[in-house]
Amino acid sequence: MNLGIEIGGTKLQLVTDDGSGNIAQRFRYAVDPEQAAEGILAQIAATIQQLPKPPAAIGVGFGGPVDWQTGRIAASHQIGGWAGFDLASWLREQVPGVIVHVENDANTAALGEARQGVATGFKHVFYVTLGSGVGGGVVIDRQLYHGAMPGEAEIGHLWLVPPSDHPDSTSIPGTSMPGQTIEQTVSGWAVDQQIRDLLPQLPDDSALKIAVQQAHASGSVGKEARFLHPAYEASDPVAKMLIEQIGTVLALGLSHVTHLFHPDAIVLGGGLSLIGEPLRAAVRQALPRFIMKSFQPAPLVLLAKLGEDAVPVGALELVKNVE
Secondary structure (H helix, E strand, O other): OEEEEEEOOOEEEEEEEOOOOOEEEEEEEEOOHHHHHHHHHHHHHHHHHHOOOOOOEEEEEEOOOEEOOOOEEOOOOOOOOOOOOEHHHHHHHHOOOOEEEEEEHHHHHHHHHHHHOOOOOOOEEEEEEEOOOEEEEEEEOOEEOOOOOOOOOOHHHOEEEOOEOOOOOOOOOOOOEOOEEHHHHHOHHHHHHHHHHHHHHOOOOOHHHHHHHHHHHOOOOOOHHHHHHHHHHOOOHHHHHHHHHHHHHHHHHHHHHHHHHOOOEEEEEOHHHHHOHHHHHHHHHHHHHHOOHHHOOOOEEEEOOOHHHHHHHHHHHHOOOOO
16 A cells, blocks of 8 residues: 655645555645644644555655655745755654655646546646646656756746846836746735735626625635636636636746747646636637747647646655555
């Protein structure tokens, strides 16, 4: 039995396999940012104790840059307490003799989709995860591509507007411009904030406004992006505008991926990808505008097939057939 672990900014998942790479048992927890890394480690340790027998190998998809060769965490952009933590050694303390492989969660999900998901038939695959943050992963011939330490394919940190500490003709003298990245624009948290900011301006009959206000009235604040798809289906023009805007920004980032790697297929994953076909179509429509003529047609744009299982399945794939 192997164990796959997903450590994200909002959720923690642990799964065991059935001997053939499929998920047999699942444990899912919400992450409390106030408890930081210590709280997540306590949940992992307690769950391992619940397993019927110790796992032979543990694969981990972590939400941030890691040293995949040693299993040491470089940083988490959402949860404190992870910087420099030797996760692989800690797991070996929990399960003596266990084989451990730690990867960035986007890399892990990319591997899952390339081997068991929507991109199984493609040689060059780029996966982008649209969740708490925005990350990416490259799979070539069913194997992960690795750059120099501590990571690679961090598409979310591409600048849309570069930061500047110098005044220009459009800024107030003596001020600086913080700039804006893809992650700051189209991550789940960023889109949630955009919706909350737009809410007072929306007409009372807006399907998006009604759904969000009902959720807020019941005490559920956050994850407003989940209402974009049903609002789109209800012909809400603001939902349509936001989805097209997200698709255009994402396509701009993916044009750089195309010019650098020219993948056969681009897979959209993560929570925001649950918007579904409207988002895929928006990206597919915008992408050719940003790609040079000789690289046309643009790569296929696909929706992830594994959903929330992408990272856990990929984590199991990391240690599949490892002895």
